[in-house]
Amino acid sequence: MKFIQYIGGIFTALRSLAGGMIVTWKELLTPKVTMEYPENRKTLVISDRWRSELIMPHDENNEHACTACGICMINCPNGTIQVTSSSIDTEDGKKKKILDKHLWDYGSCTFCNLCVITCPSDAIIFNNDFEGAVFDKSKLLHRLNHEGSKLRDRKKEASTLDTSAKKENKEA
Amino acid sequence: MTEQIIFYLLAIVVTVFSILAVTSKRIVRSATYLLFVLLATAGLYMLLGYYFLFAVQVSVYAGGIMVLFIMAIFLTHKPGNNVSIKQGWRVRLSLLLSVAGLLLCGEIILNNTIGIVRFAGKEEPTMQQIGTAMLGTGKQQYLLSFEMMSILLLACIVGAILIARKTKTEKNEPNETEL
Amino acid sequence: MLIYSQPLELTKLLAAIDNFLQGNLTPGWTVLVKGILVGILILAAYTLIALSLIYIERKVAAFFQARLGPNRLGKYGVIQSLADMIKILIKEVIQINKADKLLFYAAPFFVIVASVLAFGALPFGMNLHALDFNIGVFYLLAVSSLGIIGILLAGWSSNNKYSMIGAMRSGAQFISYELSAGFSLMTIVVLSGSMQFSEIIEGQRYCWNLFNGHLPAMIAFLIYLISGHAETNRGPFDLPEAESELTAGYHTEYSGLQFGFFYLSEYLNMFIVAAVAATVFLGGWMPVQIKGWEAFNQVMWYIPSWAWFFGKAGLLMFFSLWVRWSFPRLRIDLLLNLEWKYLLPINLANLLVMVVIVLSGFTLTDLFPALFGK
Numbered sequence: 169m170k171f172i173q174y175i176g177g178i179f180t181a182l183r184s185l186a187g188g189m190i191v192t193w194k195e196l197l198t199p200k201v202t203m204e205y206p207e208n209r210k211t212l213v214i215s216d217r218w219r220s221e222l223i224m225p226h227d228e229n230n231e232h233a234c235t236a237c238g239i240c241m242i243n244c245p246n247g248t249i250q251v252t253s254s255s256i257d258t259e260d261g262k263k264k265k266i267l268d269k270h271l272w273d274y275g276s277c278t279f280c281n282l283c284v285i286t287c288p289s290d291a292i293i294f295n296n297d298f299e300g301a302v303f304d305k306s307k308l309l310h311r312l313n314h315e316g317s318k319l320r321d322r323k324k325e326a327s328t329l330d331t332s333a334k335k336e337n338k339e340a
Numbered sequence: 341m342t343e344q345i346i347f348y349l350l351a352i353v354v355t356v357f358s359i360l361a362v363t364s365k366r367i368v369r370s371a372t373y374l375l376f377v378l379l380a381t382a383g384l385y386m387l388l389g390y391y392f393l394f395a396v397q398v399s400v401y402a403g404g405i406m407v408l409f410i411m412a413i414f415l416t417h418k419p420g421n422n423v424s425i426k427q428g429w430r431v432r433l434s435l436l437l438s439v440a441g442l443l444l445c446g447e448i449i450l451n452n453t454i455g456i457v458r459f460a461g462k463e464e465p466t467m468q469q470i471g472t473a474m475l476g477t478g479k480q481q482y483l484l485s486f487e488m489m490s491i492l493l494l495a496c497i498v499g500a501i502l503i504a505r506k507t508k509t510e511k512n513e514p515n516e517t518e519l
Numbered sequence: 520m521l522i523y524s525q526p527l528e529l530t531k532l533l534a535a536i537d538n539f540l541q542g543n544l545t546p547g548w549t550v551l552v553k554g555i556l557v558g559i560l561i562l563a564a565y566t567l568i569a570l571s572l573i574y575i576e577r578k579v580a581a582f583f584q585a586r587l588g589p590n591r592l593g594k595y596g597v598i599q600s601l602a603d604m605i606k607i608l609i610k611e612v613i614q615i616n617k618a619d620k621l622l623f624y625a626a627p628f629f630v631i632v633a634s635v636l637a638f639g640a641l642p643f644g645m646n647l648h649a650l651d652f653n654i655g656v657f658y659l660l661a662v663s664s665l666g667i668i669g670i671l672l673a674g675w676s677s678n679n680k681y682s683m684i685g686a687m688r689s690g691a692q693f694i695s696y697e698l699s700a701g702f703s704l705m706t707i708v709v710l711s712g713s714m715q716f717s718e719i720i721e722g723q724r725y726c727w728n729l730f731n732g733h734l735p736a737m738i739a740f741l742i743y744l745i746s747g748h749a750e751t752n753r754g755p756f757d758l759p760e761a762e763s764e765l766t767a768g769y770h771t772e773y774s775g776l777q778f779g780f781f782y783l784s785e786y787l788n789m790f791i792v793a794a795v796a797a798t799v800f801l802g803g804w805m806p807v808q809i810k811g812w813e814a815f816n817q818v819m820w821y822i823p824s825w826a827w828f829f830g831k832a833g834l835l836m837f838f839s840l841w842v843r844w845s846f847p848r849l850r851i852d853l854l855l856n857l858e859w860k861y862l863l864p865i866n867l868a869n870l871l872v873m874v875v876i877v878l879s880g881f882t883l884t885d886l887f888p889a890l891f892g893k
Contacts, residue, residue, distance in 0.1 A: 178861065185846070192583055192845040202587040342547075368675055372622060375668060391652050395661040403664025404694075410671050411690050414683070466653065467714055 219279040219294035222272045224312040231320040232313055234291035236267040240283035248277045267313055274300055274308040346387055353380040367413055375406045389464050527823035530646045557649050561639050565787060572786040573600040576840060583844040610775035622676035627780035629669025634784040636662040641794050642716045644804045644825030655716040656704050659795060667693040670769050677772035685768025688851060689752060689759035695858040699746035702866040703739040706873045707799050720803040725810050726891035729800045731883045735873040740800045742862050747792035754843035758851060789839060797831035804828040810890060
């Protein structure tokens with residue numbers, strides 16, 4: 169009786185081993201999921217939600233929406249953003265703050281998105297351009313507003329449907 | 341000429357490592373030196389053209405017994421410690437004994453050189469010849485001694501199992517895992 | 520027997536080299552130069568095979584895990600292992616403070632010398648055989664058993680408990696499985712009536728030993744593959760270097776070239792096991808031939824013998840990789856159970872069955888001499 173069990177055990181073992189090997193054989197023939205990154209740049213799809221680099225969108229007239237209010241700077245948990253502004257006199261005699269420099273440090277940003285959420289005029293967004301590696305630490309300090317850019321005219325902006333829809337979203 | 345050079349090289353290896361094996365104070369090193377001695381002996385067989393004996397020497401002594409030696413040494417208490425030889429009379433006695441053994445062997449070899457050459461000069465026996473010599477019952481065949489050896493080894497194995505086996509009373513006692 | 524044309528065979532090249540040497544040198548120098556040439560060739564082949572095996576192993580392992588494996592250096596990453604070799608060569612050999620220095624440095628040499636000795640005696644192809652002892656199989660078993668001493672010494676002299684445990688496990692495993700490997704090869708020696716590799720191969724001209732000895736030969740083949748796999752410390756039997764419990768086993772403390780020795784010899788031992796199995800069971804370098812089909816045989820002979828050898832060995836190595844990446848690691852008691860309670864008794868019975876079959880003439884060559892006979 170024990171002998172029959174012994175012999176039977178050998179065949180059971182062989183069968184189960186063969187079963188395991190069939191599984192791995194199938195795995196050998198499955199298409200591979202590995203992406204070969206630098207070669208597949210053209211077909212690479214990065215999710216829209218991916219936060220990589222903080223940018224300030226400028227339109228074709230080199231105008232941005234930043235009013236230099238500094239809310240993003242206040243909300244940043246680790247002081248990554250530095251907003252410097254200066255005040256000028258407008259034509260109608262009022263004093264107005266304009267943006268000098270919007271500095272953002274790529275190196276110390278935690279990509280928490282608080283600055284984008286709290287920005288009252290939707291001047292900054294995160295894009296998904298993830299190739300941010302540089303050879304020098306000083307290059308990580310980005311200046312977001314372009315040279316010679318200025319604030320977009322409010323009245324023109326209000327007429328566009330796009331921004332109002334965005335604002336509604338934010339309130340909701 | 342080449343053969344002589346190789347022979348003397350092997351002889352030097354055997355001599356030097358034999359002395360080292362005895363005088364070394366670390367037992368694992370002694371075992372390793374002994375291994376070199378055995379390998380050099382295998383080399384001598386190779387030089388003579390006795391490949392079968394060479395393979396037996398390497399697989400049984402170097403590959404088998406030495407591995408068991410080394411593993412047994414590992415299992416002993418503190419194998420890494422240096423051994424100091426305290427009793428001088430032991431050293432002298434063993435020196436005396438080994439010199440006596442050397443003289444005896446030398447005497448035998450010197451007086452029987454012709455006989456050794458007669459056997460060594462023969463061609464290497466084939467596997468079939470060795471097999472029939474080991475398992476035959478005729479003249480110059482060694483079935484009886486072969487079987488005696490196997491019975492001896494079997495007795496050793498049975499004895500080892502008997503020593504290593506747990507007795508029944510021990511089994512009934514609660515062991516560590518149960519506690 | 521017809522002589523087939525063998526266009527890609529290296530026989531003529533070797534004969535030309537031989538003639539050239541004999542024409543220009545005295546006999547003594549010819550032997551010396553030939554010896555050096557063969558030595559260089561064997562060492563070069565050793566390194567090349569080991570490097571390509573490392574690459575193949577990494578690639579196959581990746582494919583079994585639905586990855587791509589090395590793909591950066593060269594096309595499909597083919598020179599990855601060459602780069603690894605250069606890296607290992609220029610790495611520092613770290614000295615261990617309380618290690619037994621002499622044994623620590625000697626241990627890797629034991630391992631690699633044993634595997635080179637075994638490698639040198641393999642029949643790579645027609646006339647590509649450095650040493651053709653009449654005890655070829657026995658010689659191979661004998662010298663490959665030396666490697667374990669290197670592993671034991673490496674484990675002990677490192678003065679590290681992980682190395683030590685790894686070495687002890689390796690020793691127990693190697694001694695156990697060497698028995699099975701030896702017995703399964705002896706089964707085939709009984710069948711082919713010789714231990715000489717050239718005779719074993721010649722005997723398989725029309726019928727491989729695997730089929731010639733049918734049932735017992737197949738059992739022996741299976742057991743040889745299992746025990747050979749276990750002897751090389753790979754696959755499900757790699758518990759001497761189980762990284763989760765022993766970091767790296769016996770070569771934990773080794774670095775640089777010394778580690779490279781262990782690494783190379785591990786892969787080469789895998790090749791040696793596959794090559795011996797191919798030679799002894801699958802006809803070695805002998806092309807597949809069928810008695811009477813002269814045209815077919817001629818076509819088969821167009822493929823050079825060394826290609827047959829490496830093809831067969833490669834197939835078995837792929838099998839070994841397949842096994843390695845299929846099964847989880849065994850526990851040490853299960854490992855020894857497998858050897859002492861299953862493989863060894865089956866092997867002994869198998870040897871007896873083989874003797875009975877050979878003596879009573881039930882091998883295929885005896886039963887159908889018209890089809891398979893020499």
